[in-house]
Amino acid sequence: MRIQPLVGLLALVSCQVLPAQETRGSIQGRVTDTSGAVIPGTAVHATNKATNVTVSTRSNAEGNYSIPYLVSGLYILKAEVGGFKTFIRDNIEIRIDDRLNIPIQLEIGELTEALTVTAETPLLESTNASMGQVIDQRRIAELPIAHGNPYLLMQLSAGVVYTQNAGLDRPFEPTHIVGYSMDGVKANKSEITMDGVQNSTVKRGTTDIIAGYTPPADIVQEFKIQTMPFDASVGHTQGGVTSITLKSGGNQPHGTAYWSLLDPSLNANLFFANKAGQPRGEFDYNRWGASLTGPVYIPKVYNGKDRTFFTYGYEGIHESRPMGSAYGTGTLTVPTAAQREGDFSALLQLGSQYQIYDPATRKQAPNGRTVVDPLPGNIIPASRISPIAKNILNYWSLPNDPGTADGLNNLIRVNDPEVITYYNHISRVDHTFNDKHRMFARVNTYRRFSYSSDWFRSAATGTDSEWKQHAASLDHVYQINPTTLLNLRAGYFRLQIQQTPLNEKGFDLASLGFPPIYTNAIDKSYSAFPYITISGYTATPNTWFRDPMANASLEAHVTAIRGNHTLRFGGDGRQYRTNHYVWNRASTGRFNFDNTWTRGPFDNSPSAPIGQAAAALMLGLPSSGYVERNASFAEQSTVWSLYVQDDWRITPSLTINAGLRYEIEGPLTERWDRSIRGYDFDTPSPLNEVVRANYARNPIAELPLEQFRLRGGVTFAGVNGQPRTLFTRDKNNIMPRIGFAYQMDPRTVLRGGYGVYFGQLGLQRGDVKQEGFSYATNLVPSLDSGLTFVATLANPYPTGIEEPRGAADGLMTFAGRAITFFDENPEASRQQRWQLSIQRELPQRVLLDLGYVGNHASSIQTTRDLRGLPLQYLSTSPYRDTAHINWLSQQVPNPFAGLLPGTGLNGANTSRSYLLSSGDYPHFTGISTTQYDGYSWYHALQVRTERRFASGWTVTANYLWSKNMEAISRLNGPYSPLEYVVSDQDRPHRVVVSAIWELPFGKGKSYLSDMPAVADKFFGGWQVQGIYTAQSGQAIGxxxxxxxxxxxxxxxxxxxxxxxxxxxxxxxxxxxxxxxxxxxxxxxPSRFNDVRTDGINSFDLSALKNTRIGERFNVQFRGEFLNAFNHTLFATPNTTPTSSAFGQVTAQRGYPRRIQLGLKFLF
Incomplete structure (x- = not known):
């Protein structure tokens, strides 16, 4: 790893900081006497009651003091100065990222005299404007959550909505467990930290930020979801951050050991399995683990009491679960037994729209069309059935359910298992060197193994997966002087994801009947059952890969108290690396079957709802396909940031938070320059002259010769003077932040703020583009619209398989194919976010927070094809304009004929619409790039209430009413404006309530407190808890x-x-x-606001029984009822009007009721 730039940053900024994701809290305030006069030079000490570690400071000339970097827990605050009594305040609770304002008022007297103050920890956030929610340790440990996964409690925060797959809720499913949109920011676009260090990475092939690691719940102290932070230290996010802090140990050993199970006999069946008369699957689930915290003690060698503490956690899971719950899949469609013999007559009985046409009867028609005759009776003669097709379908399952009338959804496998084993280890050590130096170090790792998707119980399906993760972090705090502190941090994270076929590689293609010219060209070491897609039917799974990815970070930060100002400034450097090695079924061969050859009577006639694609397979006529040769890549990008933040206490009632942040992201690079860099728009294509000459002989009237030209081609990193970087650096990411908090009275605070945030570029925006280095030999069945066939299943690649040529073809790379490339001058999306809220402390120490939140995003990346049909050639008829469709699809002479072998542009003819859509790039079938004109708006009303635990109960309740609109795509091609439409993240209403209640019976409770000890073992120690979630569904179109x-x-x-x-x-x-x-x-429109998928409506309930054994030990039995009332969360309905299943829901998202039983030992 190259660390020189990171070290260079430290040298540059000297003592700089990224407390951006700081998880520790602080105590601050002003020291005065009883008359209100400030007292400078007062020694102020905060002592952690669990560790007995004391952190000290002195009040400055204005009487202000601040003690930052305090781990969560209970503290004693002490203040001492000559001539005054010693001030003591006990039981101050510091929660994650708390900034508590604790004024100290001293009385005249002797230091030996103690002035003990009893007061409750402040609830109101009177010193900052950021919006967020703390999830305390008790909720993490006791609320009913699947698999003990703490991230699932992100749902308790105000301002979040869940938009991912509710069935993927285990701790090792890192995309979906953090798939929350935060105050208008899209899901998986917010930062995640653990102990203040980055705990996220980017999922390769996407722009999703995913959780790098999930700690066992028993070692999590608490975590905080900041949906709208206005602190300039917050970065690497489009607006939100989730921060986890781990337990840091103490002088008294504490530990847990637990085991839980999900008994399938207690769980409900999947809705559609039950509807089909299928019993519950035979699944099993076991989760076990242990945790231990305490002082480091080595007999006769070292006693770490008051100085050195450790935390260790371990967890394991073994599960077999239904695929229908996890992925909403398992309702499949396969050809029937009759169709496998060429008999599609049952479909024809449903109506003429299911007619199959005979490609052998195709002949030329006027205006460049071709016409084809119906297949008599929808039955393929046995002599014409492809033996290879029959061999392929021998690996497909037969239907086990009638499905719809036309056979859709006729294979129910929702109860097929996905089997996973998971192991997780984490440890942390905290050490205090002296009153100026303290540090902690953490290491963690997990591994998961799984197999799934074996739909057909054959070599055609099934996948093995393995995930391996390792991470480490180091943090050091140094007190330079009583009012200045330096914090240094370093982190490293590595994750490797590998996916391989369930069945061993080395499948014999010849056994299917393919010819040697094809089978001999496939490397036997990775050959597999080919990738088969049949339009309307279930395809075989495709991709296998190995993706090692690593992140490294180095940070420094300073906090300084100057007068009424708390100043913080700092910076960090991050490095992202990903390697990718891919092989898949398409490396063996992909074969696509659709209605291209079996629809009619004309070649552009509408398709049948189903059946025509399967008939094409039986005839051995693929519509397309390819054999891939994929290059690996090793990509890298770096990010640097600087910021300054000033929290200015203008008066005891008014605090201003003002800051400025700057981020700069280094361009993406590939280690061996195996990537396209951009596009040369200025140079004519090498084909320009010959193709224009061909076109001049047969032009179309709508496209004069002077408008028909071929411009440019792709450029490559590090070739012909091009830089190695894949785009230029975006230097414009300046982020001002400002907020205020005004305490109107002792129980009311008014808060507001505005901030700017930027999205990510580099590796976080997308992977390198490898056209030329990766190459697919296309299967081109016909060069004359099906009048004759040059490639079929019997001989799919008659001219052999081509190898990649890298950058050797220059501007001719991928000519006749579709290309994508980076915009060489990208922009990071810009988020402007604001809020105005009021907090009120109600009786019973209930906090009410009512606020308005807004978010406007601009410069959102959109995709644009530089080719496209001009708007004047789109029909404006309210009905199907057959004459216009025929005119556009009319075959005309192809100026590329014979110039681009192995592509669909090599034939004698092409369509009129292709030429009209070509712009300056007819030599590419698609030319996709990015631009930065997208935007979105979000407005919301948020209501948050919280009662911290006291008198045996606690409750939180949040309500969100919001509207999220966006413009990021076009309805009518590249020349049309962006469509302003309701966002796919929009969920107008969301309600979440959580509660814990200790039943008031037994020893130490309000009722039956004097019952005999034996009776108390049975009737005492009970508590109930639950979470209720209601959320609107997603808009559909x-x-x-x-x-x-x-x-x-x-x-x-x-x-x-x-x-x-x-x-x-x-x-x-x-x-x-x-x-x-x-x-x-x-x-x-692409979505209708009033037509939505099913919404969440779920109760998760639990009961637990604590049984004390002596003073130190506790045995806890718990029963958790997830989705207790078995509300089915239905998946998206079928929205294709021509489908026989139109308007129907055929799958569910998420689980039916699950009952999770557990036993835990605590000491």
Whole structure:
């Protein structure tokens, strides 16, 4: 790892900081006498009651003091100065990231006299404007959460909505367990830290920020979700941050050992398995673990009491769970036994729209069209059935359920198991050298193994996965003087994800009947069952890979008290690296089957709802395919940041938080320059002259020769003078932040703030582009629209398999294919966020927080194809414009004929629409890049209430009412404006309530406190707790559907909504396949605000029994009822009007009721 730039940063900023994700708290205030006069030079000490570690400071000339970097726990605050009594305040609770304002008032007297003050820890946040929620240790340990996964309690925070897969809730499913949108920021775009150090990475192939590690719940002290922080120290996020702090040990040893199980006999069945008459699957689940904290003690060698403490946690999980719960999958579609013999006659009985056409009868028609005859009776003669197709389908399961009338969803495998084993270890050591130096170090690791997706019980399906993670961090705090502190941190994280076929590689392609010219070209060491897609049917799983990724960070920060100002300034450096090694079924060969050759009567006629693709397979006629040769890559990017923050206590009632942050992200690089860098827009393509000459002989009227030209091609990193970096550095990420907190009276605080945040670039924006270094030999079945075939299943690659040529082809790289490239001058998305809220302390120490929140994002990355049909060539007819569709799809002479072998552009003809869409880039079938014109708006009302634990109970309740709108895509191609539409993250309403109640019976309680000890073992020590969650569903749309009616009629009343009819399919949708729209100017929005998927409505309840054994030991039995009332969370309904399942829901998201039983030993 190259560490020189990181060291260089430290040398540059000397004592700088990234307390951005600081998890420790602070105590601050002003020291005065009884008359209100300030007392400088007062010694102030904060002593942790668990460790007896004391941190000290002195008040400055203005009487102000501050003690930062305090780990969570209970403290004693002491103040001493000559001529005054010693001030003592006990039981001050510091929670994660707390900034407690504790004024100290001294009385005249002797130091030997003690002035003991009894007061409760302040609830109001009177010194900062940031919005967030602390999840305390008791909630983490006792609320009913699946798998003891602390991240699932992020849902308790105000301002978050869950948008990911509710079925993926285990601690080693790092994308979905943190898949919360925070105050308008998209899910998985917010930072995650543990003990103040980065605990996140970017999932390769996506821009999702995922959890790097999930600690066992028993060693988590607490964590905080900041949905809108206005502190300039917060960075590497589009606006939110989740910070976890671990237990740091103490002088008294404490520990736990636990075991829990999910008994399948107690769980509910999946909705659709139950509906199909299938019993519950035979699943099993066991989770076990232990934790231990205390002083480091080595007999006769070292006693770490008051100085050195350790924390250790271990957890294991073994589970077999239903795939239908985890992924909403398992409702599949496969060809029937009759269809495998070529008999599709049952479909024809449903209507003429299921007619299959015979590709052998195809002939030329006027205007460049081709015409084909119906297949008699929808039955393929036995002599024409491909033996390879029959061999392929021998690896497919037969239906086990009738499904819909046309056979959709006819294989129910929702109870198929995914089997996983998981091991997790973590340890932390805290050490205090002296009153100026203290540090901690942490290491953690986990491994998971799984197999899944063996739908067909054959070599065609099934996947093995392995995840291996290692991480370490180091933190050191040095007190330079009583009012200045330096904090240094370092972190390292590595994760490797590997996915391989469940069945061993080395599948014999010849056994399917493929010819030697194809099978001999495939490396036997990784050959596998080929990747088969059949439109409308279930495909084989595809990708296998190995992805090692690593992050390193180095940070420094300073806190200084100057007058009424608490100053913080600092910076950090981060390095992201990812390697990628991919092999998949497409490396053996991909074969796509659709309706290209089996629809009719014309080549552009509408498709049948199902059946035509399977018929093409039986005839051995793929529509496309390829064999991949994939390059590996080793990519890297770096990020640097600087900031300054001033928390200015103007008056005892008013604090201003003002700061400025700057982030700069280094461009992405690939170690061996195996990547496209950009596009040369200025140089004519090498094909320009010959292709224009060909076009001049047969031009189309709408595209004059002077407008037909071929410009440029891709450029490569480090080639022909191009930089190695894949884009230029974005230097504009300046982020001002300002907030205020005004204490209107002792029980009321008014707070507000505004801040700017930027999104990520570099490796966090996307992977390198490897066109040329990775290469696919295309399967091109026909060069004359199906009049003749040059490649079939019998001989799919008659000219052999081509090898990648890297950058050797220059501007000709990928000519005749689709390309993507980086914008060489990218912009990070910009988030402007603001809030105004009021906090009020109510009786019973209940905190009420009522606020308005806003968020406006700009410069959001959008994807644009530089080719596209100009708007004037889109039909504006409200109905299917067949004449216009025929005109656009008319075959015309192809100026590329014979120039681009192995591509779809090599034939004699092409379509009119292709030429009209070409712009300056007809030599590429697609040319996709990015631009930065997207935007979004978010407005919300938030209500947060919290009662901390006291008198045997605690409760939190949050309500969110919001609207999230965005413009990030186009309805009508690259020349149309962005569509302003309700966001896919929009969930207008969300309610979350959590509560813990110790039943008031037994020893030390209000009732039956004097019952005999034996009776108390049975009737005392009970408590109940639960979480209730309600959330609106996601807005959905219907694609480019033809709709003639009132859109308000689409939504059904909730009382009429059911899986068989989720919305009103008779509201005005055109269902006939031959009347669907095409090549039209689309008006149908991509989402409807009033038509939504099922919303969350779930109760998680539990009861636990504590049985004390002596004074130090406790045995806890717990029963947890997750989704206690078995509310099915239905998946997205079918929104394709031509489908026989239109409007139906055929899968569920998340689990039915689960009952989790556990036993825990605590001391």
């Amino acid at each position: 219907f694609g480019n559907a033809l709709f003639i009616g009132d859109i308000h009629d689409i939504t059904l009343p909730k009382s009429e909504r059911k899986p068989e009819r989720w919305f009103n399919t008779d509201a005005g949708f055109e269902r006939a396949s031959n009347r669907q729209l095409g090549n039209n100017y689309r008006l149908m």
